[in-house]
Amino acid sequence: MTTFEKRLLDEFQRGFPLVERPFAAIADDLGVTEAEIIETLGRLRDEGMVSRVGAVFDPGAIGASTLAAMAVPPGRLDEVTALVNGFDEVNHNYEREHRINVWFVVTAPHRARLDAVIAEIGERTGLEVLDLPMQEAYHLDLGFPLQWN
Amino acid sequence: MSTPVLDDIDRRIVVATQDGLELVREPYRAVARRVGIDEAEVRRRLAAMQARGVIRRIGAVPNHYALGYLANGMTVWDVPDDRVRELGRRLGGLGFVSHCYHRPRHLPDWPFNLFAMVHGRDRATVQGHVAGMAALMEDVERGHRVLYSTRILKKTGLRLAA
Structure with a gap:
């Protein structure tokens, strides 16, 4: 990655300008052209370094969300994962090293739908689903400084 | 609602x-x-x-895995309920903590009530951060774990139906 690409990623994880031509505003800050900013972000996105350029929404502010977890026997991991991921309400799902090994975020327009999704996953798998909704946040996700090698 | x-x-x-x-x-x-x-x-x-906080930020959303942040540790702590806010603010203020939340315990299986996500280039880096976090706990924590992610099973942005 070039120094310019690193600066672009470091300095514009937040505070993306809300002006008519935001890429031109960023270009002014970094001393390059608007076209170079657009081209570089497009390439970083195509290469997978950047997931997207846009807003990070707070799922809890838009509807109801929770972190759910299950202890899935290793032999059933593929089957249970396919079932869980089949719900549009599940947006993140990670396998983690612990007896409770499947951790996923469920987001829905309201709590009742969230409860229904969790109940259905529990019934269809016969496994307990831990429901761990956020009680309070102590850090807003504002991005974090990247450490380059 | x-x-x-x-x-x-x-x-x-x-x-x-x-x-x-x-x-x-x-x-x-x-x-x-x-x-x-x-x-x-x-x-x-x-x-x-x-x-209003509905949008946390607007900008480039980096893919930490692709950028070489291969270790993603969900650190979980069992702290007294009357200290969780104070300790949560301390952990949430650390630069390497991307999210920090109070969540309910689920006894007896799950005694942990404070979650802090730590990203690092490797596990040794994350372990170093966790040692620093434990030092901030002033001996009031009753236990903690680091759950490393071994596989992303699904990852999409927030989906709101059109």
């Missing part, structure tokens, strides 16, 4: 932007066209959603 924080136009803006802004000279105009409002109104509403 509390008062909806988004009206219909806000929701349409969320739907139109949840996969990211178009990388064109006037990205908000592209959103405006899809939503059917004017360009300045899109920017005004995005600013308002940000002020």
Whole structure:
């Protein structure tokens, strides 16, 4: 990655300008052209370094969300994962090293739908689903400084 | 359910932007066209959603795995309920903690009530951070674990149905 690409990623994880031509505003800050900013972000996105350029929404502010977890026997991991991921309400799902090994975020327009999704996953798998909704946040996700090698 | 924080136009803006802004000279105009409002109104509403906390930030969303942040440790702590806010603020203030939340315990299986996500280039880096976090706990924690992710099973942005 070039120094310019690193600066672009470091300095514009937040505070993306809300002006008519935001890429031109960023270009002014970094001393390059608007076209170079657009081209570089497009390439970083195509290469997978950047997931997207846009807003990070707070799922809890838009509807109801929770972190759910299950202890899935290793032999059933593929089957249970396919079932869980089949719900549009599940947006993140990670396998983690612990007896409770499947951790996923469920987001829905309201709590009742969230409860229904969790109940259905529990019934269809016969496994307990831990429901761990956020009680309070102590850090807003504002991005974090990247450490380059 | 509390008062909806988004009206219909806000929701349409969320739907139109949840996969990211178009990388064109006037990205908000592209959103405006899809939503059917004017360009300045899109920017005004995005600013308002940000002020209300519905939008946490607007910018480039890095893919930490692709950038070499291979270790993702969910650190979980069992701390007394009357100290959770104070300790949560301490952990949440650390630069390497990307999210920090109070969540309910689920006894007896799950005694942990404070979650802090730590990203690092490797596990040794994360372990170093965790040692520093434990030092901030002033001996009041009753136990902690680091759950490393071994596989991303699914990852999409927030989905709001159109």
